[in-house]
Amino acid sequence: MKKFFSGYVNSFKGLRKEVWYLALITFVNRAGTMVIPFLTKYLNEDLNLSYGQVGWVMVFFGIGSLLGSYLGGKISDKIGFYKVMVISLFLSGILFITLQYIRSFEALCVAILVLMTVADMFRPAMYVSLKTYSKPENRTRSLTLVRLAINLGFALGPALGGLIIVTLGYGGLFWIDGLTCMVAILLFTRLVKEKKTTEEEVDPLVGVSKAKQHIFKDTPFWIQWIISFLITVAFFQLFSTMPLYHKKVYNLSEFHTGLLLAFNGFLVFLFEMPLVSWFGKQKRDITRLLTLSMLFFIPSFAILYYEGWVGILILSVLLMSFGEMFAFPNSNVFVMHRSPKGVEGIYMGYYTMSFSMAHIVSTKFGMTMIDWFGYKANWMIMAAICVLGLFFAIYLEKLIKREKEIA
Numbered sequence: 324m325k326k327f328f329s330g331y332v333n334s335f336k337g338l339r340k341e342v343w344y345l346a347l348i349t350f351v352n353r354a355g356t357m358v359i360p361f362l363t364k365y366l367n368e369d370l371n372l373s374y375g376q377v378g379w380v381m382v383f384f385g386i387g388s389l390l391g392s393y394l395g396g397k398i399s400d401k402i403g404f405y406k407v408m409v410i411s412l413f414l415s416g417i418l419f420i421t422l423q424y425i426r427s428f429e430a431l432c433v434a435i436l437v438l439m440t441v442a443d444m445f446r447p448a449m450y451v452s453l454k455t456y457s458k459p460e461n462r463t464r465s466l467t468l469v470r471l472a473i474n475l476g477f478a479l480g481p482a483l484g485g486l487i488i489v490t491l492g493y494g495g496l497f498w499i500d501g502l503t504c505m506v507a508i509l510l511f512t513r514l515v516k517e518k519k520t521t522e523e524e525v526d527p528l529v530g531v532s533k534a535k536q537h538i539f540k541d542t543p544f545w546i547q548w549i550i551s552f553l554i555t556v557a558f559f560q561l562f563s564t565m566p567l568y569h570k571k572v573y574n575l576s577e578f579h580t581g582l583l584l585a586f587n588g589f590l591v592f593l594f595e596m597p598l599v600s601w602f603g604k605q606k607r608d609i610t611r612l613l614t615l616s617m618l619f620f621i622p623s624f625a626i627l628y629y630e631g632w633v634g635i636l637i638l639s640v641l642l643m644s645f646g647e648m649f650a651f652p653n654s655n656v657f658v659m660h661r662s663p664k665g666v667e668g669i670y671m672g673y674y675t676m677s678f679s680m681a682h683i684v685s686t687k688f689g690m691t692m693i694d695w696f697g698y699k700a701n702w703m704i705m706a707a708i709c710v711l712g713l714f715f716a717i718y719l720e721k722l723i724k725r726e727k728e729i730a
């Protein structure tokens with residue numbers, strides 16, 4: 324145990340202070356967006372919108388996320404990631420506070436669209452900042468640290484949000500959401516100084532990045548984009564259809580579902596950084612790790628076909644958590660290292676759009692499959708999606724190998 328703890332601590336060493344500051348700021352920002360988990364409940368119960376209207380508001384939520392991801396990357400290449408992050412945080416704070424005063428359905432659709440466009444400009448800009456502030460050999464670990472901050476923020480945010488709603492109501496929640504964005508701005512501008520990348524660095528593990536190559540001609544990037552989209556469509560089932568499955572099939576309470584989700588977060592928190600650190604020292608091919616992730620995701624859904632023993636749910640979360648640890652840090656770093664100098668924002672913008680697209684598709688698709696064919700069919704379809712992702716990952720390995728041979 325002592326050896327594991329020592330290794331765990333050592334896996335965080337060697338990261339630049341700016342990366343730690345970015346992780347802190349990201350934690351504050353993610354914990355601050357505590358209104359998001361309660362948004363549908365607020366729209367339906369407090370504003371008396373119908374389920375159909377709530378659905379449309381969430382469609383605009385997804386569209387705004389797509390636009391924000393694209394614009395955040397595009398503008399980062401024009402004016403720099405630093406300014407985009409500051410603008411996004413500042414305007415998000417104002418928009419969160421303003422949202423509580425908007426009551427009509429039409430105005431809410433527009434407001435949510437604008438809010439998510441501005442808020443999600445932060446993500447690609449933040450990824451570009453990691454490429455700038457972290458050493459090439461530490462980028463995977465730097466990204467993993469920020470992912471830990473995001474996970475902790477998401478874990479803490481809903482708990483705080485529920486407490487605030489009970490004590491101060493939704494008005495207090497919107498105010499605190501907005502103010503936390505302002506705190507994140509203050510921390511960011513005080514702790515992190517603007518810096519620009521001065522050299523072009525290419526990681527041999529992700530292939531050859533050509534400075535003059537247009538993103539739409541970068542086939543390996545788009546293969547990886549498809550892999551990320553497929554993984555995320557499947558993974559998001561953990562937060563959308565699976566809680567319903569726990570209740571309908573196993574009669575689990577919200578508390579037990581919360582424990583299963585907490586189990587996922589605990590595993591990621593405990594093992595992701597040591598795994599990333601170990602594979603980094605081994606200099607394992609990133610595309611091989613993406614392939615390995617699919618070998619965890621596929622059985623995590625396939626075993627759900629067998630019902631009756633609650634331990635299956637625990638095993639499923641266990642497999643999915645390790646699939647997540649192999650997939651998400653490495654897919655981020657693949658894009659980060661592959662993006663040529665001067666268009667990092669475009670690459671990260673298009674990459675984060677894969678998550679936005681998956682967010683829109685995953686819940687609606689999963690719910691429709693369950694409604695038409697039942698839960699078992701949905702799990703088999705998700706397993707098939709991961710099998711498709713496996714074939715794309717193997718193809719990506721071959722493409723990168725061919726690139727390195729030609730170079």
